[in-house]
Amino acid sequence: MVISVASGKGGTGKTTVAVNLALSLKNIQFLDCDVEEPNAHLFLKPTIQEKKPAFIPIPEIEEEKCNYCGRCAEVCAYNAIAVLPSSNNKKGEISKKGKILIFPHLCHGCGACSYLCPQKAIREVDREIGTIEIGNSGSIQFIHGSVNIGEALSPPLIRRVKEYINPTKTVIIDVPPGTSCPVVASVRESDYCILVTEPTPFGLNDLILAVEVLRKLNIPFGVIINRADLGNKKTDSYCLKENIPILMRIPFKKEIASAYSKGIPMVEVFPEYKKGFKDLFRNIEDKIKREEDRVGQ
Amino acid sequence: MKQIVVISGKGGTGKTIIAAAFAALAKNKVMADCDVDAADLHLLLHPKIVEHHEFKSGKIAVIDEDKCIICGKCLAYCRFSAVVAFKNDDGSLKKIGIDPIACEGCAFRSFICPAEAIRMKENTSGEWFISETRFGPMVHAKLGIAEENSGKLVTLVRQKAKELAEKQNCHWVIIDGAPGIGCPVIASLSGVDFALVVTEPTLSGLHDADRVIKVARHFGVLVKLVINKYDLNIDMTEKIERYCRDNNIPLMGKIGFDESVVKAMVEGKTIIEYPDGKTKEETKKIWDSLLSI
Numbered sequence: 355m356v357i358s359v360a361s362g363k364g365g366t367g368k369t370t371v372a373v374n375l376a377l378s379l380k381n382i383q384f385l386d387c388d389v390e391e392p393n394a395h396l397f398l399k400p401t402i403q404e405k406k407p408a409f410i411p412i413p414e415i416e417e418e419k420c421n422y423c424g425r426c427a428e429v430c431a432y433n434a435i436a437v438l439p440s441s442n443n444k445k446g447e448i449s450k451k452g453k454i455l456i457f458p459h460l461c462h463g464c465g466a467c468s469y470l471c472p473q474k475a476i477r478e479v480d481r482e483i484g485t486i487e488i489g490n491s492g493s494i495q496f497i498h499g500s501v502n503i504g505e506a507l508s509p510p511l512i513r514r515v516k517e518y519i520n521p522t523k524t525v526i527i528d529v530p531p532g533t534s535c536p537v538v539a540s541v542r543e544s545d546y547c548i549l550v551t552e553p554t555p556f557g558l559n560d561l562i563l564a565v566e567v568l569r570k571l572n573i574p575f576g577v578i579i580n581r582a583d584l585g586n587k588k589t590d591s592y593c594l595k596e597n598i599p600i601l602m603r604i605p606f607k608k609e610i611a612s613a614y615s616k617g618i619p620m621v622e623v624f625p626e627y628k629k630g631f632k633d634l635f636r637n638i639e640d641k642i643k644r645e646e647d648r649v650g651q
Numbered sequence: 652m653k654q655i656v657v658i659s660g661k662g663g664t665g666k667t668i669i670a671a672a673f674a675a676l677a678k679n680k681v682m683a684d685c686d687v688d689a690a691d692l693h694l695l696l697h698p699k700i701v702e703h704h705e706f707k708s709g710k711i712a713v714i715d716e717d718k719c720i721i722c723g724k725c726l727a728y729c730r731f732s733a734v735v736a737f738k739n740d741d742g743s744l745k746k747i748g749i750d751p752i753a754c755e756g757c758a759f760r761s762f763i764c765p766a767e768a769i770r771m772k773e774n775t776s777g778e779w780f781i782s783e784t785r786f787g788p789m790v791h792a793k794l795g796i797a798e799e800n801s802g803k804l805v806t807l808v809r810q811k812a813k814e815l816a817e818k819q820n821c822h823w824v825i826i827d828g829a830p831g832i833g834c835p836v837i838a839s840l841s842g843v844d845f846a847l848v849v850t851e852p853t854l855s856g857l858h859d860a861d862r863v864i865k866v867a868r869h870f871g872v873l874v875k876l877v878i879n880k881y882d883l884n885i886d887m888t889e890k891i892e893r894y895c896r897d898n899n900i901p902l903m904g905k906i907g908f909d910e911s912v913v914k915a916m917v918e919g920k921t922i923i924e925y926p927d928g929k930t931k932e933e934t935k936k937i938w939d940s941l942l943s944i
Contacts, residue, residue, distance in 0.1 A: 364662005464757030
């Protein structure tokens with residue numbers, strides 16, 4: 355079963371929920387898909403056994419085969435290739451050789467240029483976009499990705515991290531904030547998504563956006579209200595109106611905030627929350643089962 | 652005219668609260684909300700929309716079912732798992748569909764389809780606005796749900812904000828940035844006079860600020876730092892102060908934890924307009940020190 359933890363707004367407590375849920379259950383695989391700013395390792399302190407670079411394929415031109423026809427630039431949807439054609443003199447001889455410019459940071463690695471090159475002058479080479487680390491924290495299997503500094507595209511790395519999903523385990527995915535492509539890449543194919551919010555105008559505004567994403571992707575979800583005693587009651591009334599289950603409320607406590615600031619998971623300070631997270635998991639299991647029965651009928 | 656961007660790496664450290672406070676403090680400026688996929692600045696500035704435009708960007712593949720011969724070639728070549736195969740009971744292909752959310756618009760399949768059944772359709776992936784607020788003009792945007800190209804939309808918002816600021820002889824463009832270090836953040840950094848990084852005294856706050864500072868410096872952008880909610884963990888605040896000294900990052904000030912921040916937010920006000928918050932004076936001091944640079 356794959357459970358993702360997302361939020362829309364950043365800093366609402368995604369990592370707190372994901373980490374503490376993982377620490378309260380058995381047979382867990384933890385994937386940190388917030389590859390721009392991964393944080394779960396600060397709390398789970400995993401022992402890393404393996405570190406691997408992650409790549410996307412980008413084109414490389416074999417200049418001796420290329421005749422600068424410009425087909426590759428024409429088929430590239432991301433403007434990652436520019437071709438300056440050769441110039442000819444009056445006799446039709448090449449007076450100045452053409453030139454090809456490749457912009458690796460714009461390339462999505464779709465493979466169109468190399469496949470469609472009439473001269474077969476393009477081969478694909480690996481470009482490193484980040485690293486993946488694999489290890490364990492106690493009995494939890496831990497995997498996270500981290501994009502290289504200056505790298506704009508995180509979804510390809512998120513997809514690489516998700517290739518490690520082990521279906522025999524309960525998989526918990528820590529999702530990046532926002533509502534655009536990195537979030538979609540992270541939450542896709544989840545059986546359930548927990549949305550963590552705080553009861554403030556910013557929290558609610560971004561929760562509504564996250565709900566739209568999950569409805570579009572057809573993923574069942576529920577809400578955890580963090581720092582539940584701050585702000586106002588509008589998040590409650592929104593969830594009630596939209597028929598969204600509120601799975602849990604976590605109060606604002608200086609002790610929780612202080613433990614968080616030092617990288618200490620809250621279940622270590624308040625072990626009684628383990629029961630809360632176990633109940634949360636059973637509740638989600640029931641919801642998934644009921645959903646499967648409903649679809650199966 | 653100076654352009655400054657407020658970023659953080661980690662979400663929820665107080666970027667928007669501080670950017671909105673600057674809106675109230677700065678004279679003669681244009682505001683730009685560049686957190687286009689979860690924008691919040693409008694909740695404090697209450698913009699009245701003057702201009703409304705569609706944001707068209709990228710394309711997505713569409714299959715013409717009448718032309719499709721269901722050969723399955725596109726299935727083999729799409730690297731983004733955007734081609735969906737519907738199968739008959741015996742496992743043979745029944746129909747080919749496209750998942751518009753997974754499609755990254757590469758057009759590869761439209762070139763290789765033997766039946767020419769795939770065409771690329773222009774995608775409207777968001778909208779952008781020029782608005783008036785009680786603190787002056789604001790340019791902002793809304794990326795469509797689960798859409799791509801947030802970096803391009805950020806670039807567009809920045810370009811419009813800059814044009815507006817130049818036309819009206821403004822002194823500042825103040826940009827509210829996105830969390831993370833990916834394409835929208837990179838787009839919000841290009842060509843700014845400096846980036847103000849807002850962090851909090853937590854392990855993750857420092858870890859994430861360090862990553863976004865490296866990104867800013869990678870692109871040659873000057874960085875300054877503010878510690879928000881500094882009194883939640885004084886040891887960690889001292890660690891961040893040391894980090895600033897070791898890395899030559901000017902620390903512009905510290906803001907204490909203050910419940911009136913949430914109260915002001917609930918009332919839809921900036922902290923500058925909210926009576927008796929201590930945050931107000933601390934933020935004013937930060938703005939004054941930014942002015943004196």
